[in-house]
Amino acid sequence: xxxxxxxxxxxxxxxxxxxxxxxxxxxxxxxxxxxxxxxxxxxxxxxxxxxxxxxxxxxxxxxxxxxxxxxxxxxxxxxxxxxxxxxxxxxxxxxxxxxxxxxxxxxxxxxxxxxxxxxxxxxxxxxxxxxxxxxxxxxxxxxxxxxxxxxxxxxxxxxxxxxxxxxxxxxxxxxxxxxxxxxxxxxxxxxxxxxxxxxxxxxxxxxxx
Numbered sequence: 186x187x188x189x190x191x192x193x194x195x196x197x198x199x200x201x202x203x204x205x206x207x208x209x210x211x212x213x214x215x216x217x218x219x220x221x222x223x224x225x226x227x228x229x230x231x232x233x234x235x236x237x238x239x240x241x242x243x244x245x246x247x248x249x250x251x252x253x254x255x256x257x258x259x260x261x262x263x264x265x266x267x268x269x270x271x272x273x274x275x276x277x278x279x280x281x282x283x284x285x286x287x288x289x290x291x292x293x294x295x296x297x298x299x300x301x302x303x304x305x306x307x308x309x310x311x312x313x314x315x316x317x318x319x320x321x322x323x324x325x326x327x328x329x330x331x332x333x334x335x336x337x338x339x340x341x342x343x344x345x346x347x348x349x350x351x352x353x354x355x356x357x358x359x360x361x362x363x364x365x366x367x368x369x370x371x372x373x374x375x376x377x378x379x380x381x382x383x384x385x386x387x388x389x390x391x392x393x394x
Contacts, residue, residue: 199237201227206234207248211293211361215245215301215308246311252291253316256282261323271331272388275349276381278327283353283380292357299358321346328391337391345391352383 205226209218220241221231238244260278267274286292294312302309324346331337337345356379 198227198229198233202229202234202237202244203248203251206244207252207290207294210245210248210297211290214297215241215305220244242305242308245308249294249312249316253286253294256286256291257316257319257323261319264323264327271327271334271336272392274327275324275331275388276384278323279349279353279384280381283356287353287357287380288360293361295354295357296361320350324349331391340391345387348387348390349384352380356380 202223206218206223209222209226213222218241220234223244224231224234227234234244238247260281263281264274264278267277298309298312302312325342328337328340328342328345328349332339332342
């Protein structure tokens with residue numbers, strides 16, 4: 186008879202390894218994190234991660250795909266089904282982005298890639314292609330939609346997308362760098378209320394008069 190408890194535990198291992206890897210990548214960075222450290226944190230033998238992931242690079246990619254890529258995909262599906270205004274959609278998506286990623290440990294992946302992109306260009310290219318480019322494409326289409334329907338004034342769309350994304354990206358990096366230092370608050374000008382205030386100011390600038 187199959188030991189279903191053992192099988193269930195075995196089936197859960199990839200998720201446990203990914204969860205442990207996320208914590209260590211955010212805490213220590215990519216270079217300093219070793220596969221045996223991940224195995225130890227996941228409570229498995231040091232060879233177990235290699236049963237599921239070829240190497241540390243592939244494990245990192247799996248972490249990103251299971252978290253940030255999945256979230257971006259969900260946001261794009263939500264945007265595709267939206268029937269209201271561009272302003273409403275921008276508020277909804279950026280609020281979701283902050284709550285599901287920007288204010289969580291996932292934000293540490295953004296800071297990690299900004300810090301280590303030049304050291305690991307292949308990983309940086311992967312992150313750009315699967316996280317940054319789709320996010321920018323989504324935001325671009327929303328701003329263009331707003332301009333086309335007369336909700337936003339004619340403008341430099343790329344510059345508008347930069348301005349819309351900058352507050353959250355800055356907060357993600359801040360909260361996992363200076364904000365993580367003793368005596369430095371991780372909130373203040375880098376919390377949800379401040380981000381929504383920034384978004385309101387930006388959207389007021391976009392709105393057609």
